[in-house]
Structures are given as C-alpha cells and as structure tokens.
Amino acid sequence: xxxxxxxxxxxxxxxxxxxxxxxxxxxxxxxxxxxxxxxxxxxxxxxxxxxxxxxxxxxxxxxxxxxxxxxxxxxxxxxxxxxxxxxxxxxxxxxxxxxxxxxxxxxxxxxxxxxxxxxxxxxxxxx
Numbered sequence: 299x300x301x302x303x304x305x306x307x308x309x310x311x312x313x314x315x316x317x318x319x320x321x322x323x324x325x326x327x328x329x330x331x332x333x334x335x336x337x338x339x340x341x342x343x344x345x346x347x348x349x350x351x352x353x354x355x356x357x358x359x360x361x362x363x364x365x366x367x368x369x370x371x372x373x374x375x376x377x378x379x380x381x382x383x384x385x386x387x388x389x390x391x392x393x394x395x396x397x398x399x400x401x402x403x404x405x406x407x408x409x410x411x412x413x414x415x416x417x418x419x420x421x422x423x424x425x
Contacts, residue, residue, distance in 0.1 A: 334366055343393040346370045347386070351378070 309316060346354065346367065357363050358371040370389065377385035 340393045
C-alpha cells in the first residue's frame with residue numbers, strides 16, 4: 299500500500315455511508331406531483347418577488363395557500379432574515395433565466411524549433 303491509500307476503508311454491503319435513496323429530488327420536480335406546470339411556477343415566483351414582507355407573511359400563515367406559495371414565501375423570508383440573496387437569486391434565475399455571460403479570449407502563439415546540429419535542421423526544413 300502506498301501512503302495515499304493506507305487510511306482508506308472499503309465499502310461493505312450494508313455500509314451506512316452508502317446513500318441507497320440517491321440524490322434528493324429538486325423542489326420543482328416535487329411540485330409537478332401536485333399538478334404545477336412550469337409557467338405557473340414562474341408566474342408565482344415573479345409575483346411573490348414583488349410582495350412586501352407583510353404580504354409574504356400573510357401568504358405563509360394562510361392555511362389555504364398552496365405548497366408552492368408557502369415554499370417561495372418561506373425561502374424569500376428566510377433569505378432576507380439571514381441577509382443573503384441566494385434564494386432570491388435562485389428564484390429569479392428559475393423564473394427569467396440567468397443573464398448571458400460572454401467572455402473574449404485572445405491568444406497568440408509562436409513555435410520556434412531549435413535544431414541541435416545541421417543535420418537535424420536540414421531534416422526539419424525538408425518537412
């Protein structure tokens with residue numbers, strides 16, 4: 299064994315480190331089970347992004363509010379409370395898409411072949 303693998307422990311059949319359920323489903327995939335389509339989700343996000351805190355709280359506290367409305371209201375309120383724009387940015391990107399990013403790459407290269415002797419130089423020049 300080399301030094302990089304001496305502390306590794308192999309997986310066994312019932313190892314608790316193995317995630318048998320796989321990666322959790324995304325929230326949008328979960329909402330499709332409840333009958334939401336992509337346009338309804340987008341409309342809900344855009345409308346709720348324009349609400350005040352009191353209106354968000356009223357939606358979250360409303361027992362007749364849909365799961366989608368409660369999830370978005372909670373995400374926005376929690377994000378604001380933490381002082382993070384992550385949830386807001388994620389919701390905006392979901393609704394209207396990420397801004398187009400462009401980059402410009404300029405590259406110049408030159409290759410200089412130095413021959414060690416005259417015979418090799420002649421061979422290179424014949425190519």
